[in-house]
Amino acid sequence: xxxxxxxxxxxxxxxxxxxxxxxxxxxxxxxxxILANPGFGTNFTDHMVDxxxxxxxxxxxxxxxxxxxxxxDPAAAVLHYGQEIFEGIKAYRHADGSIHTFxxxxxxxxxxxxxxxxxxxxLPVPYFIxxxxxxxxxxxxxxxxxxxxxxxxxxxxxxxxxxxGVRPAHKVGYYVIAxxxxxxxxxxxxxxxxxxxxxxxxxxxxxxGAAKTGGNYAASLLPQSEAYENECDQxxxxxxxxxxxxxxxxxxxxxxxxxxxxxxxxxxILEGITRDSILQLAIDRGHKVEGRAVSLTEWRExxxxxxxxxVFACGTAAVVTPIGVLKGRDFLDEQPTGELALSLREELTDxxxxxxxDKHNWLLRLDA
Ligand SMILES: *Cc1c(COP(=O)(O)O)cnc(C)c1O
Numbered sequence: 001x002x003x004x005x006x007x008x009x010x011x012x013x014x015x016x017x018x019x020x021x022x023x024x025x026x027x028x029x030x031x032x033x034i035l036a037n038p039g040f041g042t043n044f045t046d047h048m049v050d051x052x053x054x055x056x057x058x059x060x061x062x063x064x065x066x067x068x069x070x071x072x073d074p075a076a077a078v079l080h081y082g083q084e085i086f087e088g089i090k091a092y093r094h095a096d097g098s099i100h101t102f103x104x105x106x107x108x109x110x111x112x113x114x115x116x117x118x119x120x121x122x123l124p125v126p127y128f129i130x131x132x133x134x135x136x137x138x139x140x141x142x143x144x145x146x147x148x149x150x151x152x153x154x155x156x157x158x159x160x161x162x163x164x165g166v167r168p169a170h171k172v173g174y175y176v177i178a179x180x181x182x183x184x185x186x187x188x189x190x191x192x193x194x195x196x197x198x199x200x201x202x203x204x205x206x207x208x209g210a211a212k213t214g215g216n217y218a219a220s221l222l223p224q225s226e227a228y229e230n231e232c233d234q235x236x237x238x239x240x241x242x243x244x245x246x247x248x249x250x251x252x253x254x255x256x257x258x259x260x261x262x263x264x265x266x267x268x269i270l271e272g273i274t275r276d277s278i279l280q281l282a283i284d285r286g287h288k289v290e291g292r293a294v295s296l297t298e299w300r301e302x303x304x305x306x307x308x309x310x311v312f313a314c315g316t317a318a319v320v321t322p323i324g325v326l327k328g329r330d331f332l333d334e335q336p337t338g339e340l341a342l343s344l345r346e347e348l349t350d351x352x353x354x355x356x357x358d359k360h361n362w363l364l365r366l367d368a
Contacts, residue, residue, distance in 0.1 A: 007126035015051070015062040015127055017134050022046040022066035028141070035144040038180035040317070041152070045139040049131045049155075049176035053121045059174075064134050067177065073162035077169045083159035084214045085114040088316045090150040090181070091136060091366055093143045094354035099136055099367040101153070102352050104129050106273045111155065114211040119168035120157055129364070131155065131176050136366040139178055148183035148349070152317070184318045189345065191324025191337055192313065194247065195227035195235045196296070198329060202237045202245065209245070209268030216270075220248035232327055234313070239268060243293045247313050250321065251275040254294060254302070255310035255340055265291035274314040278344050280360065299326070303333055312341035320345035 006013050025046040026034070034043045044067050051062045078084050089107045092100050108125035115122045132153055136143070143151040155176045159169030200223040202216055203209025209216065220235065227235040236252065237245045244264045246252055251272040254262045261282050263275060279289045302308035303326075311323040322341050326333045350356035351363070 007124075010124060010126055012124055012126050014130050015059065017049075017062045017064055017130075019134075019138060020063060020065040021138070024066070031141060035142070035146070035149070035180055038144060038149065038182045040181050040184070041179050043180055045135075045142040045151070045178045045180070047135060047138045048178075049135050049174075051123075051127070051131065051174045053123075053172040053174065055170040059121075059123070059127060062131075062134075064138055070173075070175075072160060075162040075164055077159035077161050077163060080164060081159070081166060082213075082215045082218075083118055083120060083169055084156065085111065085118050085120060085158075086154060086156035086212055086214065087111050088212075089132070089153045089155070090316060090352070091132070091143050091153060091178075092150050092352050092354070093145045096354075097145075098354075098365055099140055099143050100352075100354065100363045100365050101132060102364075103273055103277065103362045104132060104364055106276070107155075110212065110271070110273070111157070114213060115157065117208055117211040118213055120159070121172055123157070123174055128155065131174070133366050135176050135178055140367050142178060142180055144180050144182075146182070150181050152179045152181040153177075154179065181317075189321065189342060191322040191335070192233040193231070193325040193327060194313075194323050195223075195230050195232035196326060196328040197223040197226065197235045197237050199223075200226075200237075201239070202248065203239075203268040205240065205268060207268060210270055212270060217248065224248055230327060232325070236326070238296055239266060241293075242296050244296060244299060245269050250313040250315035250318065252323075253278065253312055253314065253341075254299065254308050255312075255338065256302070257307055257309045258288075259286075260288040260290060262290045262292065262294060264294050266293065272315055274316055274319060274348070277348055277362065278314055278320060281344055281347050282340075284359075300331075300333055303335060306336075309336050310338040310341055311335050319349060 048067045087107045108128035112122040157174045160173045161169040161171035202220050223235045234247045313321045322337050323335050
């Protein structure tokens, strides 16, 4: 018998998960072959988390089950109206073999904020964290141990009620899948080139820009293809006042020559946990940090005058990426590159992989 401790903050008892083992789980040898060269987002572990929610029943039927296709009614609301949200968070293996994740309370709270905006039910944060633990309990061996490798966890939630009327769904599913991830940059971090999207926006005032929802990504795909056509890696979006927002899936930070770090702030930007952590590490080093509007003009003039000395993007997948070039329809601005972005990246990854003191208590051990 196990004693069930309630969550100290919410008083919630943990969910009672049922575990259905995957009888076709890969062998240790097959797993090791995948982990030797995992790529990103193409290989998945043997199990997944599946929790149901309904208006009458709340969160119920929590399960860990074999990874595999979902069966959906063709009228499921998500397929028609896009009522969907997700998260992205990694599990890291430390040198002693233990498995840790990074600031999961922040991801849990952001999933709740996204849920509110998309009229989905708010999964209690203790359930969110438990869902990661339950998956790691069966698939922990899938957390790779190579340099810069991790197990990328993808929690997501969507409207599965079969109903074509337009209203928040009465039946929802929450899932967690996991995908081993290799080093994002093979052979060292490379600066990326950025295409300035002039014709398309990713979010509008009062829209869903601050929510982690598939629709924002759908809206970014066409401008992203435009970036590729213009030989750029990524696209940057502006708001209606020509202030810088963010890339399709990463936040932007500007470093000024007096050492101040400035990042765009508005209610149409997704608040990244990587950005928040990087800025905290910069504050710890004595840098000033500002969240405010940054116009395209301020960016371009700042680079031209030497006031801006570094520009970088950040997010869970790639951690920190220097921006090397900003390209628009009729200009190409080489960006200055410095040492700060890469040094903050190293400090952050050292904490995540247990190589440096976790002074902010950001890590949570998942396998114990
Ligand atoms: C997830 C995401 C980010 C980065 O957030 P992290 O918490 O740092 O991973 C930035 N922008 C968008 C649009 C995102 O979806």
